[in-house]
Amino acid sequence: MIRSPRSRRAQAALASMLTLPLALTACGGGSNGGGSNSGGDSSTLRVLDYYNNEPSKTVWQKAIDACGKQAGVTIQREAVPGATLIQKVLQQASSRTLPDVLMLDNPDLQQIAQSGALTPLNDLGLKADGYVEGVVNASTYKGKLYGLQPITNTIGLFYNKDLLAKAGVTPPTTWAELKTAAKKLTSGGTYGLAFSAPANYEGTWQFLPFMWSNGGDEKNIATPQTAQAVQLWVDLMNDGSVSKSALNWTQADVNDQFRAGKAAMAINGPWQFPALDEDKSVKYEVAQIPAPVAGKPVVAPLGGETWAVPQTGNKDKQAKAAKVIACLNSDDNQLSLAKDTQTIPTKTALLAKFSSSNPNMAGFVDQIPTARARTGELGADWPKAATKIYTAFQSALTGQATPAKALETAQNG
Amino acid sequence: MAGDGTVAGPRFWQSHHFQNRAAQVLFLAPAVIYMVAFFGYPIVKNFVMAFQEYSTSTFYTGEAPWVGFANYSAVVSSPVFGKAMLNTVLFTAGSIAAQFVIGLALAMFFRRRFPLNGVLRSLMLLPWLIPLIVSGAVWRWILDKDNGALNRFLAAIGVATDHPGWLTSTSLALVAVILVNIWIGIPFNLTILYGGLQDIPEDLYEAAALDGASSWHRFRYVTWPLLRPVVSVVLVLGVVYTIKVLDVILALTGGGPANASQTIATQSYHLSFQQFDFGQGAALGNILIAISLVFAIFYLRANRRAVDE
Numbered sequence: 001m002i003r004s005p006r007s008r009r010a011q012a013a014l015a016s017m018l019t020l021p022l023a024l025t026a027c028g029g030g031s032n033g034g035g036s037n038s039g040g041d042s043s044t045l046r047v048l049d050y051y052n053n054e055p056s057k058t059v060w061q062k063a064i065d066a067c068g069k070q071a072g073v074t075i076q077r078e079a080v081p082g083a084t085l086i087q088k089v090l091q092q093a094s095s096r097t098l099p100d101v102l103m104l105d106n107p108d109l110q111q112i113a114q115s116g117a118l119t120p121l122n123d124l125g126l127k128a129d130g131y132v133e134g135v136v137n138a139s140t141y142k143g144k145l146y147g148l149q150p151i152t153n154t155i156g157l158f159y160n161k162d163l164l165a166k167a168g169v170t171p172p173t174t175w176a177e178l179k180t181a182a183k184k185l186t187s188g189g190t191y192g193l194a195f196s197a198p199a200n201y202e203g204t205w206q207f208l209p210f211m212w213s214n215g216g217d218e219k220n221i222a223t224p225q226t227a228q229a230v231q232l233w234v235d236l237m238n239d240g241s242v243s244k245s246a247l248n249w250t251q252a253d254v255n256d257q258f259r260a261g262k263a264a265m266a267i268n269g270p271w272q273f274p275a276l277d278e279d280k281s282v283k284y285e286v287a288q289i290p291a292p293v294a295g296k297p298v299v300a301p302l303g304g305e306t307w308a309v310p311q312t313g314n315k316d317k318q319a320k321a322a323k324v325i326a327c328l329n330s331d332d333n334q335l336s337l338a339k340d341t342q343t344i345p346t347k348t349a350l351l352a353k354f355s356s357s358n359p360n361m362a363g364f365v366d367q368i369p370t371a372r373a374r375t376g377e378l379g380a381d382w383p384k385a386a387t388k389i390y391t392a393f394q395s396a397l398t399g400q401a402t403p404a405k406a407l408e409t410a411q412n413g
Numbered sequence: 414m415a416g417d418g419t420v421a422g423p424r425f426w427q428s429h430h431f432q433n434r435a436a437q438v439l440f441l442a443p444a445v446i447y448m449v450a451f452f453g454y455p456i457v458k459n460f461v462m463a464f465q466e467y468s469t470s471t472f473y474t475g476e477a478p479w480v481g482f483a484n485y486s487a488v489v490s491s492p493v494f495g496k497a498m499l500n501t502v503l504f505t506a507g508s509i510a511a512q513f514v515i516g517l518a519l520a521m522f523f524r525r526r527f528p529l530n531g532v533l534r535s536l537m538l539l540p541w542l543i544p545l546i547v548s549g550a551v552w553r554w555i556l557d558k559d560n561g562a563l564n565r566f567l568a569a570i571g572v573a574t575d576h577p578g579w580l581t582s583t584s585l586a587l588v589a590v591i592l593v594n595i596w597i598g599i600p601f602n603l604t605i606l607y608g609g610l611q612d613i614p615e616d617l618y619e620a621a622a623l624d625g626a627s628s629w630h631r632f633r634y635v636t637w638p639l640l641r642p643v644v645s646v647v648l649v650l651g652v653v654y655t656i657k658v659l660d661v662i663l664a665l666t667g668g669g670p671a672n673a674s675q676t677i678a679t680q681s682y683h684l685s686f687q688q689f690d691f692g693q694g695a696a697l698g699n700i701l702i703a704i705s706l707v708f709a710i711f712y713l714r715a716n717r718r719a720v721d722e
């Protein structure tokens with residue numbers, strides 16, 4: 001999931017400057033295997049995740065504690081800020097102090113699995129039967145399952161009901177409708193649409209539903225399909241329907257614009273609900289992201305975090321860790337975690353039930369069966385492709401090059 | 414055995430000479446250990462890393478295959494490199510020039526005696542005291558295109574009614590980050606230069622005034638020559654600090670839009686911590702270190718010449 005505000009990125013920069021030398025220093029002593037986890041009693045499991053903000057922090061604490069109890073272990077949990085998790089994991093990998101249960105943002109899983117630091121879950125008796133395909137793809141590396149993801153999320157089209165009613169506009173379902181609706185809704189200080197298109201992975205994440213739904217693919221972005229998707233964003237900006245500021249907006253900024261009524265529609269995720277609901281005056285609903293043409297399925301990106309068992313060398317603890325992860329993924333836990341943290345369960349059979357009991361999530365849930373994982377195709381090479389994608393659309397949106405040319409340059413760069 | 418005569422005098426470790434040496438070594442040891450552990454090791458490690466394929470896997474397996482100059486050729490031949498290098502030069506030169514001139518002007522100004530001088534001078538340090546994360550967020554808001562304070566002000570006085578995109582236009586983004594960096598750098602220049610001015614004896618100015626020197630002449634022939642050593646310190650440190658600036662740019666534009674404010678430092682950060690290609694990130698970092706080193710050598714040579722004279 002991509003929800004970090006800009007300041008967090010700067011913090012991460014500082015944090016990583018500080019932690020890299022430490023991580024590197026730790027490399028020296030890392031070759032002896034086993035490490036501190038191999039010995040000792042196996043009645044305590046160390047858990048590492050990045051749910052360090054309320055309400056997620058407490059919700060997850062309760063769920064993990066309950067699952068620990070069920071597996072007969074006490075839980076020692078550490079929740080670090082999102083931007084520092086990977087640095088922490090790399091540090092722990094080199095000093096052989098990885099936790100017993102590790103949460104990872106789903107696009108990072110294959111990166112870590114590639115290093116050999118994770119245990120294949122199949123070996124521990126866990127399977128991903130009945131899960132949404134895209135979710136399983138993200139947690140699979142070289143044919144083996146390395147993570148189980150209890151909840152997911154994606155992005156949809158938020159719209160301000162009052163502003164749409166006033167302009168006599170119905171929620172757009174196709175790109176053509178999106179363009180006309182956005183133009184009609186733009187007046188005075190209000191833009192028709194807001195999205196986040198900065199020069200980072202958050203921008204790529206927001207662009208993916210347009211690129212993928214139109215048949216674009218990250219293996220080669222220099223295609224007419226992807227160019228059309230970039231063209232849509234360029235048109236929306238050139239029409240004046242989207243502020244040029246989108247080039248520097250985080251998704252949190254987009255939400256601020258939407259909440260302040262400065263954008264009638266916005267591309268955003270369900271994690272914005274709590275912030276939006278603080279202001280009762282904004283009446284909004286969520287629809288699916290418009291498809292290129294009517295009837296074509298929308299392919300949205302899958303967010304959320306997956307749970308893995310690192311190679312700690314302690315078989316007993318690994319077995320118990322697998323039990324905790326299986327418990328977090330039980331039907332009941334998927335449903336309650338999803339409800340309490342504004343996310344979506346990952347088992348296909350639970351979607352309809354969840355959607356009917358949480359109507360505000362319907363717009364997102366409907367997209368899940370066809371949604372894709374960012375690392376589904378390229379695995380650990382995803383970051384390079386993601387960089388190319390945002391480099392291309394930024395170049396086109398700022399008028400440096402035509403969409404086709406910008407994509408070609410980025411693909412070859 | 415006392416009879417064989419080998420230990421006639423004081424033992425070696427009791428000799429004065431040895432004790433002097435030991436004391437010297439002991440006094441040196443903390444500094445040497447500190448330098449080796451916190452400067453030597455990271456630099457050597459970074460240097461070696463640039464010749465390796467150093468990925469996330471390396472942290473766990475410890476395996477980093479030797480790739481020779483492949484990392485260097487990859488980062489130098491990347492299309493971003495030329496742009497980032499030019500941006501780094503513009504960013505550094507622009508920041509330093511303005512910081513220095515404004516800092517010097519303010520230092521001269523605060524040399525006069527007037528009420529509230531001390532209070533105002535300490536207020537000038539504010540940009541230095543505010544955490545960059547905070548000032549970055551505030552500047553982002555000030556420079557926002559649609560609702561930013563700066564554009565509202567410019568529109569209100571009728572200077573720029575079309576709301577320029579300070580952070581979102583490819584022609585303005587670099588200018589905007591330079592402006593914010595100048596704001597951050599002024600206190601440093603002011604403080605050091607003010608300290609340098611305090612060391613210039615007052616009677617030299619009195620003598621110059623008696624000789625009928627104008628204020629320009631007093632600056633040119635008294636202030637400037639005596640301030641020279643301080644100026645070279647400020648400029649060299651300024652270059653070394655500015656060339657590696659990361660947080661300001663990350664907080665404001667993240668290197669965007671379309672790499673318009675990408676520098677060698679931000680690109681190196683991106684390669685290491687976003688793409689997890691630590692080898693290429695290190696290679697780019699080493700290029701940055703080499704440039705800093707050139708300035709450091711200039712500085713040392715200039716200093717030596719000053720001593721020789």
